[in-house]
Amino acid sequence: MNLLDIRNLSIVLKSATNPILAVDRVSLTMKEGEVRGLVGESGSGKSLLAQAIIGVLDDKWQVDADRFHWRGKDLMRLSIDERKAIISKDVAMIFQEPMACLDPTMTIGKQLTEAVDGEQLSGYFWQKNRQRKETAMTLLHKVGIKQHKICLKKYPHQLNDALCQRVMIAMALAKRPILLIADEPTTAMESTNQGQIFRLLASLNQLKNMSILLISHDLENVTHWTNTITVMYSGQFVEAGTTKHIFEQPFHPYTRALVDSSPKSNRGLPAKSRLMALPGSIPILQHLPIGCRLGPRCPRAQQECVIAPKVTNYHGHQFSCHFSLKDSY
Amino acid sequence: MPILLEVNNLSKSFKLNRNWFDRKAFTALEPISFEVQAHQTLAIVGETGSGKSTLAKLLVGAELPTTGSIKLNGQTLQPGDFKQRCQHVRMIFQDSGTTLNPSLTIGQLLNEPLLLNTKLKEEDRHCLIRETLQKVGLLAEHMNFYPHMFSGGQKQRISLARAIILQPQVIILDEALASLDPSLRSQMINLLLDLQEQMGLAYILISHNLGIVRHFSDKIMVLSKGQVMEMGETSVILKKPKHQYTKKLILNQRFQLLHK
DSSP states (O other), rough: OOEEEEEEEEEEEEOOOEEEEEEEEEEEEEEEEEEEEEOOTTSHHHHHHHHHHHOOOOOOOOOOOSSEEEEEEEEGSSHHHHHHHHHHHHEEEOOHHHHHHSSSOOOHHHHHHHHHHHOOSSHHHHHHHHHHHHHHHHHHHHHTTOOHHHHOOOOOOGGHHHHHHHHHHHHHTOOSSSEEEEEEEETTHHHHHHHHHHHHHHHHHSSSSEEEEESHHHSSHTTTSEEEEEEEEEEEEEEEEEEHHHHHHHSSSHHHHHHHHHGGGGGGGTTTTOOOOSOOOOOOOOOOOOSSSGGGGTTTTGGGGGSOOEEEEEEEEEEEESSSSSSOO | OOOOEEEEEEEEEEEEESSSOOOEEEEEEEEEEEEETTTTTEEEEEOSSHHHHHHHHHHHTTSSSSEEEEEETTTOOOOHHHHHHHHEEEEEEEEEESSSSSTTTTHHHHHHHHOOOOOOOOHHHHHHHHHHHTTTOOOOGGGGGOOSSSSHHHHHHHHHHHTTTOOEEEEEEEEETSSOOEEEEEEEHHHHHHHHHHHHHHHHESSHHHHHHHHHOOOEEETTTTTTEEEEEEHHHHSOOOOOHHHHHHHHHHHHOOOO
């Protein structure tokens, strides 16, 4: 059974004059134990999608979906409290800006012990309190903070970005979630420490069968760690498939451009030669092109592109393009 | 090719004054010497705290060096003499959006360095701003726009325009490409390479994306804790790293790049 099954999810920013369609009919399925990458440049709506899954979008946003199932239960039909109970039990999220997401008025220790799941503890309250503290300590060790004693006493503003991010990851793992949504979990860290965090997540995925939705703006950062990848552009679904397919035989011109612009695939190119790049820039939300939003930048665009293409499935590899690169391989 | 920038024994240490009797110094950068030629790019890689930002600040003149000298075209750049330095050495910062004054239009922003450093008349300045904007791939009409009207990639282009408007010889890119989206990043790299060819610029690129470093730079310098671990041709060092630290750095990135 699919863990998460979302079909045609749209997110609209409500406004009196003209509502903005920020996410336009995006589908996403996740199996149990899967690591899926969600890739898109800034403004592609990937963070919005993640926030819609855990239901933290406020009244300004309107979320519609043909299907929004969590382990067979339709989340759209549940009341807010029921939904909150399910999501807070099974899903955890690592937010993008760690500094802004931690409570500035509480010490790290307090916040972390608060996040520890009460069901894992046993005994009288003093025993429970002690267990909480010990769990918080082991969590900090897990994410690679060695000086736990100092760290637990500090306030968020006293730590740097990378440490805050680690604390956020520890808090997300405290619940032992079934699905972990990691929204750019390693942006603030250095490259040497990024590997450490990804290895931790990968081992949790293998040992605890935890599914991970890894959100990133850079395709090549996630390829090593994911089984499948979904690509989005400017709020629209672009392509989904196994990591190998996406990287070696992308069907959509946008994915092709992303792969080509990454330094990895350019290893064969002589140094200082020009890189392949899409012309133009990402459209802003107020002026979105109609139809396929890649249209004005797409090298293969034709007249039909003013109508948004339907999602085509080809051996489990989904893409939405009128003029795909499928036949060129 | 002639040597453009020559750095001799440059070092920086900060004083830590705990109290009157207990004075210690923290060395951010051990003495280093290197040379950069025109049309060339020197990449500086290293972890945070390795002194690469300190080196950038010293080169651009934002910090005073403890020892050493910087020579441009054989002429010594005096520490504190900004008039001379800021015409030849310019810098592009990581968050380009926050370095633009939100209350000035792009035309006024680009006018400022010209007003302070050149004796051009108003029409000439206007022409030069127009030309520079076109060089970086923007339109002349953008002169009357305010910074908030641009996207991230365009803001990066504006800060590049501000850097090249005085026709400098050296541009320092302090993680300038890190925050950009991949498709904009390759556009920016192409633009920088084009400008290097046209104007004979020398770049000093601070980055921790080794893929970009491999593609973009001629020479590489690996810094760790203020010391130079390795320095030489990029292709040689990335293929056959000698030092343990460089190996670790490359291995970490290759680990991510390697495909299953």
